[in-house]
Amino acid sequence: MGEVIDFDLRLKEVADKVTVALDQLIPPASGPEADLMRAMRHAALANGKRMRPFFLLEAGAMFDAPEKSLLRAAAALECVHCYSLVHDDLPCMDDDDFRRGQPTVHKAFDEATAVLAGDALLTLAFKILSSRETHPDAEVRARLIERLADSAGARGMVGGQMIDMLESESPRDLNTITRMQRLKTGALISYATEAAGIIGHAHEQERSALAGFSNDLGLAYQIADDLLDATGDEQAVGKALAKDENAGKANFVTILGIDGARQRVQLLADQAKEHLAIFREKANILLQSVDFVLDRTH
Structure with a gap:
């Protein structure tokens, strides 16, 4: 039996930890x-919730990877995620007024500042990964940068958008x-576990297992998000809901129905857990993260 940990x-x-790291990396000016x-x-x-950094840090811990390296990579990943939210919220994209319980950046400041803030967060991510403070091995740093560029770019998150x-x-x-x-949401979740494997020098079978886990969990996470959009409470979630429905956009819920979407999440969650079997009790926290995603569907 593995250690029981409060998820x-x-x-x-x-x-x-990630917020403290970001506070230091983006000082007031x-x-x-x-x-x-x-x-x-x-x-x-x-x-x-910092879910992407969470997956990176917890996956890296299975390989006893240095926490400083994991935390800096996690901060870089969160910079990219935050940049994407700033740009997605713009009037030319999703046109949202609230994010994480506060006004979106273009509402708190203005559109031009929001565009530049997103640009600056994106470039900061690569500065963080390129630093020797992140990892002493230049090959590891280069691999982290290459994979983040792929995951965030035209064949990843931006392509999905x-x-x-x-x-x-x-x-x-x-x-x-x-x-x-799989591109818009899943690519950065997949990067989280891939970066953990790079820093932790995971073997091929372990990297393959992490890829399968993150692919299934990333899709389950998005379907759960669509279910929250359809059935959640705006005050609890911290952003506007029913956006796809109001815009006439199809998503997993509009196509599969609420019950069908929940069944799909359960199937993906079961598959995600199966991928973690090779890690045994070391994967306890990641297994609990799958249950966390399931809990968001009700």
Whole structure:
């Protein structure tokens, strides 16, 4: 039997560590660029679950990887995630007024500042990964940078967002939605476990298991998000809900129905757990993260 760990407490501990790291990496500034730094901090230091950093840190812990390296890689990943949220919230994208329980960056500042804050968060991520403080081995740093660029770019998160924006020209079916979300949401979740394997020098079988886990969990996470969008409480979630329905966009819930979407999440969750079997009790926290995703569907 592995050690019994309070999952919610561990999740909060990791979120706090990442927030402290981001606070140090994005210090307040004076002078002409002060508003830009304030906007970056507004986006990056807001309350959030920090799930992507959580997956990176917990997966890396299975290989006894150095926590400093994992934490800096996790901070870089969260910078990319926060940049994507800032840009997704813009009027030319999803046009959202609230994110993580506070006004979105373009509402708290202005659109131009929001664009630049997102740009700056993205570039900061690569500065963090390129530093020797992240890892002494230049090959490891280069691999982390290469894989984040792939995961965040045209064949990853940004590509998924583009598919999302093109729905009026090409209505969504289940295959299109699945591909879109594997890129838009799943790519950075997959990077989290891949980066952990890179830092932890995981073997091929272990890397393959982590990839299978993160692919299934990433899709389950998005379907759970669609279920929250359809059935959740705006105050509890911290952002506007029913956006796809109001915009007439298809998603997993509109195509599968609420019960069908929940069944799909359960199937993906079961598969995700099976991928972790080779790690035995070392994967206890990651196994609990699957249950956390399931809990979001009700």
